[in-house]
Structures are given as C-alpha cells and as structure tokens.
Amino acid sequence: MKAALIGAGQIARQHLSCLKTLPGVELAAVCDLSPATAEAAAERYGIRTWFTDHRAMLEKVRPDVVHITTPATSHFALAMDSFDAGSNVVVEKPATSTLEELEKLVRRAQECGRHLIEDHNYVFNHAPQEILRRVGTGEFGAVTHVEVLICLDILGPSGFADPNSPHPALTLAGGAIADFLPHLASLAHVFVGPHRSAQTVWTKRKPSPLPFDEFRALVDAERGTATLGFSASSQPDAFWVRVYGEQMQATANLFETRLTLDGPRNVPKPLRPFFSGLEEGKTIRRAALATLLGKFKGPGAYQGLWELLARTYQALANGSPPPVTESHVLEVNRMVEALKPRQQRP
Amino acid sequence: MKALVTGANGFLGRHVVGALLARGVEVRALVRPAARLEGLGWPSSVEVFRADLRTSRELLAAFDGIDLLVHLAAVVSGGEDVQFAGTVAGTERLLEAMAKSSCRRLILCGTFSVYDFSSTRRTLDENAPRHQVPDLYSRDGYTIAKWWQERVSRRFAEQHGWDLTVLRPGFIWGRDHAYLSALGVQFGRHYLVIGPMTRMPLTHVENCADVFALAAVDPRARGQTLNVVDGPGERIWRYLSDYMRGVGESGWRLPVPYWFAISVVRLAYATVFRRATKVPLILIPRAMESRLKPLHFENQKLRTTLDWSPPLDYQQCLARTYGPATAPGATKQ
Numbered sequence: 005m006k007a008a009l010i011g012a013g014q015i016a017r018q019h020l021s022c023l024k025t026l027p028g029v030e031l032a033a034v035c036d037l038s039p040a041t042a043e044a045a046a047e048r049y050g051i052r053t054w055f056t057d058h059r060a061m062l063e064k065v066r067p068d069v070v071h072i073t074t075p076a077t078s079h080f081a082l083a084m085d086s087f088d089a090g091s092n093v094v095v096e097k098p099a100t101s102t103l104e105e106l107e108k109l110v111r112r113a114q115e116c117g118r119h120l121i122e123d124h125n126y127v128f129n130h131a132p133q134e135i136l137r138r139v140g141t142g143e144f145g146a147v148t149h150v151e152v153l154i155c156l157d158i159l160g161p162s163g164f165a166d167p168n169s170p171h172p173a174l175t176l177a178g179g180a181i182a183d184f185l186p187h188l189a190s191l192a193h194v195f196v197g198p199h200r201s202a203q204t205v206w207t208k209r210k211p212s213p214l215p216f217d218e219f220r221a222l223v224d225a226e227r228g229t230a231t232l233g234f235s236a237s238s239q240p241d242a243f244w245v246r247v248y249g250e251q252m253q254a255t256a257n258l259f260e261t262r263l264t265l266d267g268p269r270n271v272p273k274p275l276r277p278f279f280s281g282l283e284e285g286k287t288i289r290r291a292a293l294a295t296l297l298g299k300f301k302g303p304g305a306y307q308g309l310w311e312l313l314a315r316t317y318q319a320l321a322n323g324s325p326p327p328v329t330e331s332h333v334l335e336v337n338r339m340v341e342a343l344k345p346r347q348q349r350p
Numbered sequence: 351m352k353a354l355v356t357g358a359n360g361f362l363g364r365h366v367v368g369a370l371l372a373r374g375v376e377v378r379a380l381v382r383p384a385a386r387l388e389g390l391g392w393p394s395s396v397e398v399f400r401a402d403l404r405t406s407r408e409l410l411a412a413f414d415g416i417d418l419l420v421h422l423a424a425v426v427s428g429g430e431d432v433q434f435a436g437t438v439a440g441t442e443r444l445l446e447a448m449a450k451s452s453c454r455r456l457i458l459c460g461t462f463s464v465y466d467f468s469s470t471r472r473t474l475d476e477n478a479p480r481h482q483v484p485d486l487y488s489r490d491g492y493t494i495a496k497w498w499q500e501r502v503s504r505r506f507a508e509q510h511g512w513d514l515t516v517l518r519p520g521f522i523w524g525r526d527h528a529y530l531s532a533l534g535v536q537f538g539r540h541y542l543v544i545g546p547m548t549r550m551p552l553t554h555v556e557n558c559a560d561v562f563a564l565a566a567v568d569p570r571a572r573g574q575t576l577n578v579v580d581g582p583g584e585r586i587w588r589y590l591s592d593y594m595r596g597v598g599e600s601g602w603r604l605p606v607p608y609w610f611a612i613s614v615v616r617l618a619y620a621t622v623f624r625r626a627t628k629v630p631l632i633l634i635p636r637a638m639e640s641r642l643k644p645l646h647f648e649n650q651k652l653r654t655t656l657d658w659s660p661p662l663d664y665q666q667c668l669a670r671t672y673g674p675a676t677a678p679g680a681t682k683q
Contacts, residue, residue, distance in 0.1 A: 039442065040438045041438065047483050047484060047487070048487040169402045
C-alpha cells in the first residue's frame with residue numbers, strides 16, 4: 005500500500021518511523037509547506053518524492069492512505085482533498101476544528117467508500133488494551149467507571165504558551181486543552197461507551213496566553229460514568245487512567261509502562277491489602293525498568309500510535325473495518341463537543 | 351551601510367550589534383515580539399523590528415533600506431523538530447522575504463557542528479569533511495538544524511546571486527555563558543573531565559562579534575566560509591579551573607583519558623546500545639567525538655583572509671567574563 009504524509013514536523017516523525025517498519029507499506033511521498041522540512045523528512049526516511057503542494061502530491065502519487073499531521077485547523081480541507089483523490093485518511097487529533105466539519109468529512113468518506121481514522125493512540129497503548137482484554141474475558145467484570153487525568157506542564161515559554169508565536173491550538177474552543185480532549189474522550193468512550201451528558205469545569209490558575217489551564221468533567225455514558233481532567237499545574241507530568249470494574253480495578257500511567265491491577269485474591273480478607281501491596285510494588289518496579297529501557301529504543305509513550313497504525317494497515321489490506329471506525333470517531337467527537345467550554349474565557 | 355541583524359538580542363547578537371555600530375554600520379535589530387530589550391544598552395540609532403521568523407507574515411518590511419543581512423537567529427533548545435522548524439523553516443521564510451528585497455548580501459552564523467569530527471584527522475579547518483546524508487540524521491537536533499540552515503542559505507544565495515559569507519564559530523563563551531558542554535560530565539559540584547589536556551575551539555563572544563562586524567565591512571569576506579576561533583584554544587583542564595574559580599564553584603575534578611572514555615563508549619554502543627534509537631549524546635561515539643575529540647583547530651584562513659587577530663587575549667576574556675560587567679560592544683580595537 006502506498007502511504008503519503010502531509011505536515012512533516014513534530015508528530016509526523018512517529019508516523020513515518022512506524023510506517024518504515026510496517027510490512028507491505030511503501031512510504032511514497034511527503035509534503036510540507038516548508039521545502040526544507042519536506043526534503044529533510046524524505047532524506048531521513050528514504051522517501052522517493054517530496055512536495056510543498058498537497059494537491060500536486062495527491063494527483064501524482066495517488067496514495068492509498070494519507071496521513072494528515074498538520075495543525076488541526078487545516079485538517080478538514082486536506083482530508084476532503086485526500087478523499088477526492090481516492091485515499092483513506094489517518095488524521096491526527098483533533099480531526100477537525102468543529103463537529104460540523106467532522107460530520108461533513110465522515111459523509112464524504114462514506115460517499116467515496118474510504119475510511120477516516122482519527123489518531124486515538126492512547127487507547128492502543130499496552131495498558132488500556134490489557135484492561136480491555138480482561139474485560140473481554142470476563143475477568144475484570146463490567147466497567148462501571150473510568151477516571152482519566154492528564155497532568156502536563158504546558159505553561160512553559162515554548163509550545164502552547166509561546167508568547168512570540170501563538171500556537172494554532174489556541175484558536176480551538178478550550179485553547180491548548182482542546183488538543184487533549186480527544187485523548188480523554190477516546191479513553192472514556194472505549195471503556196464506558198458514548199456519552200449521554202457531561203458537566204464540566206474550566207478554570208485558569210496561572211497567568212499565560214492560554215484561555216484555560218485546568219479542566220474537569222463528569223460524564224454520564226451508556227455503560228458507566230467517567231471523570232476526565234487536565235491539569236497544567238500538577239506535577240510531575242503523568243497520564244493517569246483508572247478503570248473500575250465489578251471484579252477488578254486497574255491503574256495505569258500512559259506516559260510510562262505502569263499498569264497495576266487489583267482483583268480477587270485467594271487469601272483471608274485482612275491479609276488482602278498486604279498481598280496487594282507486595283504485588284503492586286513488584287509490578288511497579290518491573291514497569292520502572294521497562295520505562296527506562298523504553299527511553300533508549302522504540303516509540304515510548306507513542307506505542308499506541310504504532311499499534312493503531314499497524315492494525316489500520318492490516319485492516320485496510322484485508323478489507324476489514326479499521327480499529328477506529330467512523331462511528332467511533334463521531335461518538336468520541338460528540339463527547340468532545342459536550343466537553344468544550346461555552347465561552348473562551350473563564 | 352545598514353544591516354538587519356536577526357537574533358540581535360541573543361548572547362552573540364547583542365555583541366554583534368555593538369561591534370557593527372563601532373564600525374559605523376547602522377543596525378536594524380530583528381527580535382521576537384515578546385523580547386525584552388531593557389539592559390542591552392542599545393543607542394536610539396538602533397531600529398527595532400519585532401517579528402517571529404516562524405510565523406510573522408510581514409518579514410519583507412524588515413528589509414526596507416537594508417544592504418546586508420546578518421543572520422544569527424536559531425532555536426537552540428527544545429526537541430529536534432522544534433529546532434528544525436524554528437531554525438530552518440524560519441530561515442526559509444526570512445530568505446524568501448530577502449529575495450523580494452534589494453538586499454544582496456548575507457552573513458550567516460554557522461557552526462563547527464556541521465563538521466564530521468569522526469572523519470577528521472589531526473587538524474580541523476574549513477576543508478574538514480562535513481556531515482553527509484543520511485548519517486546527518488543520526489546526529490542531535492542542533493546539528494541537523496544548523497547543517498540545514500547553511501544548506502538552505504547556500505541554495506538561496508546561489509539561486510539569487512547573493513554574496514554569502516558563512517562564519518562558523520567554535521564554542522562561543524562569555525559572561526553568563528561560560529559553561530561549555532566539553533567540560534565533561536557533571537555530578538553535582540564535581541566533574542568527570544574527559545581528555546583534560548584537549549584544546550577546545552574557543553572564541554570569546556566579543557572576539558567572535560568582532561569577526562562578524564569585520565566581515566560586514568570588508569569586501570574580502572564575500573563568498574568566504576571561515577571558521578571563527580580565537581587561536582589554538584585553551585585546554586579543558588585550565589578552562590574548567592578558570593570557570594570554577596570565576597563562578598565560585600568548588601568541587602572535585604576527576605580526569606579521564608580521552609582514549610579510555612571513547613573506548614568504553616564505543617564498546618557500550620557496539621554491545622548494549624547497538625540497536626537503541628534514543629541514547630543520551632554522551633553515550634554515542636560520534637556525538638562524543640564532536641565535543642571532545644583531540645584535534646588541532648585552525649583560524650589561519652580567517653587571519654589571512656581578513657587580517658584578523660582577536661582584539662582580546664585569553665586573560666582579557668577572563669576579565670570580561672568573570673570580572674565587573676561592561677557594556678556590549680565595548681571591545682577595544
């Protein structure tokens with residue numbers, strides 16, 4: 005299958021590194037408005053051709069899959085052009101700036117008989133997949149509640165809070181935090197399903213160009229409830245996911261490889277905390293070592309993206325539904341829409 | 351003559367502004383929108399143009415009435431992609447604007463990092479081998495971005511027939527920027543000094559700024575690529591002693607022969623880290639060589655082309671760095 009990519013900076017590196025490893029995938033072209041950025045990516049990843057005009061690339065290369073890794077505000081137009089060229093689209097989150105754009109995009113994908121896959125990468129990290137596996141076998145029991153909290157310092161002088169160059173994400177409702185809502189919503193969605201209602205709190209703790217730097221939400225979903233959050237002030241950086249099942253509970257930090265599970269234990273009840281603590285300590289020590297080794301090799305916290313892309317290309321090759329379907333994308337983004345603030349200032 | 355100076359409020363830039371003024375060159379300083387300019391001591395004759403090379407749309411106006419671009423700006427922190435976007439894509443945007451102006455002269459601040467130290471034997475001068483594609487992409491983000499910045503600048507200069515001078519400084523040091531990555535591995539107050547007798551390619555910021563100003567006014571600099579070092583360089587051990595004394599640090603220094611350190615790193619890389627993709631720089635043989643390989647550093651071409659000798663000797667540089675503060679551009683000619 006021929007793959008092409010539009011937007012060769014930042015997260016593109018993860019897409020290109022992964023695509024290089026996938027059997028049967030040819031990295032056919034890369035496109036960026038900056039000629040040097042496009043050419044450097046082509047040289048680095050051994051890609052035959054590079055472009056600065058995405059339409060020229062689509063017309064000449066006719067890729068089977070187009071990866072869109074540009075700022076979110078450009079996704080809609082680029083994805084529309086890609087569908088018109090007969091390509092499937094893997095798009096970075098957020099797939100579009102608005103829900104209306106996404107609905108149009110999904111309609112166009114269906115008209116063209118192509119797929120739109122939004123990057124819900126953290127759903128495909130090892131920890132959520134392991135929890136889902138145990139839910140599938142019945143070992144975990146039905147999921148009743150999920151907590152997802154991202155603690156990430158986005159207030160530094162570079163990146164989202166750069167005073168010299170406003171980050172494109174600041175134009176989204178919710179500002180920089182909006183960039184993370186698809187992560188929160190996709191994890192809530194995979195464990196408790198589409199939302200029915202959501203209550204949110206958007207606040208700002210520290211002075212910065214960001215409209216908000218703290219976010220909390222309580223979501224009522226079809227199969228359970230979820231509390232979602234983002235904190236720019238709480239340190240150290242972490243991506244906590246806690247899943248509550250009828251028979252087990254799981255805690256994971258998706259920025260690391262840590263996953264601890266607590267469930268039925270064949271010991272007298274007063275001794276349960278003792279044995280649970282021993283096992284948890286052992287699991288955390290092993291995860292710490294795996295996290296350290298992961299820093300030397302491989303995708304690290306982006307392991308889910310690599311897994312998602314591998315499954316996506318396999319599904320496209322087999323003609324089966326991709327791991328993230330259009331209905332998933334729509335349901336996740338309807339939840340995202342419900343999470344957005346009503347006004348752009350606290 | 352009027353020069354547009356990018357990165358004008360940076361460590362080197364503020365001294366280049368002073369040195370250009372001292373040679374009678376008018377200056378328009380291009381600084382980022384949120385840059386704070388208090389304390390730089392610029393005279394009112396210095397025009398300030400606020401723009402961010404990554405995003406500003408109005409860069410063409412910066413070239414109004416400009417005869418010469420002195421391009422110092424580069425992003426030196428953040429991830430590899432951040433540095434590439436800021437340094438390389440920013441340079442593309444800047445030079446695209448210049449191509450629409452009447453300015454035909456460019457002085458680019460390059461770096462020693464473009465040289466392939468691993469392939470260099472004995473003497474590193476302007477003829478030393480540079481990194482080649484695709485090996486370049488196994489290097490650090492700064493090296494990749496600066497290598498590409500020079501490539502982009504040369505392409506623009508060739509395409510538009512500009513006079514290009516590339517000045518490649520070694521380690522630039524000076525007040526508040528005296529710590530250098532070549533000083534070894536730091537553990538708290540203590541240093542593991544690798545190759546203590548190795549000489550470093552040093553240029554004091556005021557000497558370095560003087561070269562940029564000289565290149566601006568001296569037509570012999572046109573079309574030249576020149577390494578900028580003050581001389582053969584000080585030994586790491588002595589520089590570190592002066593540094594620790596100057597900043598009031600007390601700690602142990604443990605010397606390790608270079609040949610021993612590079613052998614250990616090569617062995618570790620060939621065995622443990624052979625297939626690793628994200629190894630700390632100090633554990634990558636080529637990266638270690640680019641900081642610490644004992645080579646002889648030449649500034650003969652700079653001396654003969656521009657008849658330049660550093661205005662400040664090492665003792666004067668120490669006084670400027672660790673003694674009472676002086677205003678940028680106060681270098682005596």
